[in-house]
Amino acid sequence: MTADRDKVVRLLKTARGQMDGILKMIDENRYCIDISNQIMACQAVLSKANKEVLNAHLANCVLNSRGDDSKEKLAEITKILDQLL
Amino acid sequence: MTADRDKVVRLLKTARGQMDGILKMIDENRYCIDISNQIMACQAVLSKANKEVLNAHLANCVLNSRGDDSKEKLAEITKILDQLL
Amino acid sequence: MTADRDKVVRLLKTARGQMDGILKMIDENRYCIDISNQIMACQAVLSKANKEVLNAHLANCVLNSRGDDSKEKLAEITKILDQLL
Amino acid sequence: MTADRDKVVRLLKTARGQMDGILKMIDENRYCIDISNQIMACQAVLSKANKEVLNAHLANCVLNSRGDDSKEKLAEITKILDQLL
Numbered sequence: 001m002t003a004d005r006d007k008v009v010r011l012l013k014t015a016r017g018q019m020d021g022i023l024k025m026i027d028e029n030r031y032c033i034d035i036s037n038q039i040m041a042c043q044a045v046l047s048k049a050n051k052e053v054l055n056a057h058l059a060n061c062v063l064n065s066r067g068d069d070s071k072e073k074l075a076e077i078t079k080i081l082d083q084l085l
Numbered sequence: 086m087t088a089d090r091d092k093v094v095r096l097l098k099t100a101r102g103q104m105d106g107i108l109k110m111i112d113e114n115r116y117c118i119d120i121s122n123q124i125m126a127c128q129a130v131l132s133k134a135n136k137e138v139l140n141a142h143l144a145n146c147v148l149n150s151r152g153d154d155s156k157e158k159l160a161e162i163t164k165i166l167d168q169l170l
Numbered sequence: 171m172t173a174d175r176d177k178v179v180r181l182l183k184t185a186r187g188q189m190d191g192i193l194k195m196i197d198e199n200r201y202c203i204d205i206s207n208q209i210m211a212c213q214a215v216l217s218k219a220n221k222e223v224l225n226a227h228l229a230n231c232v233l234n235s236r237g238d239d240s241k242e243k244l245a246e247i248t249k250i251l252d253q254l255l
Numbered sequence: 256m257t258a259d260r261d262k263v264v265r266l267l268k269t270a271r272g273q274m275d276g277i278l279k280m281i282d283e284n285r286y287c288i289d290i291s292n293q294i295m296a297c298q299a300v301l302s303k304a305n306k307e308v309l310n311a312h313l314a315n316c317v318l319n320s321r322g323d324d325s326k327e328k329l330a331e332i333t334k335i336l337d338q339l340l
Binding site for chain 3: 139155
């Protein structure tokens with residue numbers, strides 16, 4: 001991975017902490033909407049991590065690829081865009 | 086929470102397992118796109134958990150609410166829809 | 171529809187105007203990314219219109235429904251949430 | 256634009272037709288949820304058009320770009336991914 005490893009790890013550990021928090025909320029029988037909001041907050045942190053990973057990938061791996069490798073790397077990006085659109 | 090607790094907990098534990106897997110992938114310096122795909126897979130599992138929570142909430146808490154409580158509960162759903170749209 | 175009709179119509183006409191603009195851009199062989207950005211801008215206006223429609227629906231039709239009608243209306247909201255999550 | 260022009264135009268015209276249909280539904284005071292579903296169907300068609308545009312852009316313009324042009328084109332893709340994630 002070419003992204004800033006510390007930043008991505010920090011975000012993922014935050015998300016894991018949130019997930020532990022959500023499991024505790026369920027154990028304490030907390031209100032549905034509070035749990036739902038926490039799940040979405042955790043997904044937002046994962047999106048941030050994913051942005052870091054993909055931005056660095058485009059700015060490094062894809063930019064510096066050549067020929068068939070470049071073609072394949074752009075096909076991978078196309079696949080991700082297709083999932084998101 | 087009114088959702089099937091076992092099902093939600095199982096999904097959240099799956100997501101936490103995926104997250105541990107992603108942290109390991111970063112540690113092993115795996116390919117960016119593989120990491121990105123795993124992050125999105127983890128988000129998809131969280132979405133499933135969120136659906137369970139919200140579906141049960143609508144079918145129970147919201148359905149059985151009355152008067153001002155009903156008004157407040159529908160405002161909470163509106164807020165969630167606003168975030169998603 | 172219980173939403174502010176003028177507001178929703180105004181948003182939809184804006185979106186239709188954007189769509190005519192996009193068709194013209196294609197005709198003029200404009201740059202892919204500019205076209206893509208315009209398509210996403212048009213989708214954002216449609217999301218605004220949808221928010222208006224659904225917020226008013228929840229604050230009126232759903233709030234004032236009773237019994238089986240209420241159950242059915244909440245099932246419709248559940249279906250929309252399932253699509254969005 | 257490098258995408259299949261006929262296909263993109265056909266999709267956009269479908270979306271414009273749906274939009275005219277939605278305006279008519281509002282005029283006929285149709286049910287909120289039916290209107291909301293039509294708005295989302297229209298957005299889905301626009302997403303299809305956008306996929307066509309971006310897939311062709313990546314497979315042509317980006318793949319064949321060099322040096323600074325390549326850098327700029329990948330930055331444009333990064334910006335789009337950032338909006339979607």
